[in-house]
Amino acid sequence: MNNVETFHTDAAPAAVGPYSQAAGLCQLLFVSGQLGLEPGSGNFAGGPEDFAAQSRQALKNLTAILEAGGSALDRVLSVDVFLTDMSRFAEFNAIYEEFFSSHKPARAAIEVAGLPKGGLVEVKCIAARS
8 A cells, every 4th residue: 555645735624633634546535524624723614503614614625635635526426424413414415516516426424423523514525536
């Protein structure tokens, strides 16, 4: 696995554990789960209860990391979404469509009991690299 590259950008929050923001191998980029944390401050966008702001920020963080890794939203192959409340699925879909309007990658949405730092949503993806 000597060809694995790791990526970091200050345009997204630092990893909250012992992992990289993304790892690339060959033409694939694996982006770690992104919470709705603002780069720099490390605070949740809109506060700890603002689902919409956290969702948008998580997708902005994902976008920044994709770019740092030589990819883009239109090269995303698969997305995994983790929600602490599945009743917000439709709300998330509307926000998600702001980012993935014409490009529709494969996706899973999973309800979880909890997320790091008390987040409400987390998003990760696999993308093709340029």
